[in-house]
Amino acid sequence: MPRRFNRAPVVPPDCGHCRIRKLTICQALQGKRLSIVETYKTGDRILPAGSVLYQEGQSYGELYNLLDGWVALHRFLPSGRRQILDFVLPGAFLGYQPNLSDPMQHGAECLTDVAVCLFPRESFPSLLDKHPELAVRLARLQARDGICAHDHITNVGSRPARARIAHLLLELYSRVHHWYSAADGDALRLPITQNDIADALGLTDVHVNTILQTLRADGLVEFRNGWLHILDFVQLAATGEFDPGAISHSY
Amino acid sequence: MPRRFNRAPVVPPDCGHCRIRKLTICQALQGKRLSIVETYKTGDRILPAGSVLYQEGQSYGELYNLLDGWVALHRFLPSGRRQILDFVLPGAFLGYQPNLSDPMQHGAECLTDVAVCLFPRESFPSLLDKHPELAVRLARLQARDGICAHDHITNVGSRPARARIAHLLLELYSRVHHWYSAADGDALRLPITQNDIADALGLTDVHVNTILQTLRADGLVEFRNGWLHILDFVQLAATGEFDPGAISHSY
DNA sequence: CGCGATTTTGATCAATGTCAAAGGTGGTGG
């Protein structure tokens, strides 16, 4: 499995030093209350790019806080097709389902080397009961993910291939840029392949490739070998029906 | 606006008599604790088929518990296309977003006459703070909706039109059947049009029509003028890649 | 340097969209 991200994933020494805490479920706990979660979590885990965090159809004993790296959520169909449901970035809370003991309804694969911290599933309900702020925070995160999924449905269901691709690139760009910034002068690393884009958008990799070339030829955007260059934001947003203002950046 | 549902929507005299309480967010409150929500809600509302519960882009002062009737969640695109995000049934909690004061990211239209009960948005966070069971319940409902959305993404992104339609019909059938039953001998009222199906699945109404006819000709299913007849469940499930066992019926 | 994974290219074809017009249906008002 190639597609490595040359930087080693970062795991903080303790929750107090967790740089993305305000993005995670733990944001709900301020100051010394952080120890609640600190004593609760059962550890951290580092996974290499290409590995599987959890599999569709299996049950697990943990929940995951994504600390570093990119993860793709997906499903496999009888036809053999892989549908990517979401690209998720650090801060995401993974594995929560209405019934915690149910088998996972989707799988999660690491697009880069990844660091997660682990919460025990079994006692999670009692954690929520004891610390309602966490339940409220969780509801908000779930609601945000829901909006994300609605965006995705809209993109796949309502836009032709060219707009679909433009929209996805802009969405990833804006998420990475806003939360994790590091603007390499409009050049951004997206650890995904053209095939991943195809599987997310309900297209074939061949067609994605063709369209990326027209987008490049038209001077809108360049995406090659994991590097994204936005050449003409305004035009690209227009072809992707992307409204930067519509995204609420306060979760 | 035609497409009426001849039965008048049911609104219970009080929460204790709410027949679908166990499907709603209020399920979290047992016995006398029901009064918490009872004093909290600000009333009920009845809307005719074809009317709008809330609009994309607008802000509202209430949240909604769907008591009776069908609602479609949707978005409109600059192209004029309408994307239906979900068909929602009684028990759903509508309007919740990560920031309650943000404008709604999607609209909600009534497919039948509808009854909702209203919660004030402003004081909702304090309600959750005071009654953590509600926050936990909300998180679960949101998680369930997320799975629903993932199903939808998968359907639209990964299946050809015929399978997409078969899958949607089976999903609606199984939801109605399980939660609200009343099996009219395998004939079921779905208050949606072929155009609604098209807008949900990213197809055109003309194409949906064509395929419905082949499904009928093949003896799999009949859907006409809002009436659904499953003729060959097994075959239909096969063409729709629909796994009845995969749905967890315990929320 | 070499190999597996990715990107690119070209030819062909099936699935789905578009446009336009006719035929049904059920609710509503006379």
Next chain:
DNA sequence: CCACCACCTTTGACATTGATCAAAATCGCG
């Protein structure tokens, strides 16, 4: 109870997007 009308469904001809198959070129890690 009938007739009308808006909305929904059906039909047909045609256009186009995007899929399929196969092979060559390129990239980047080891």
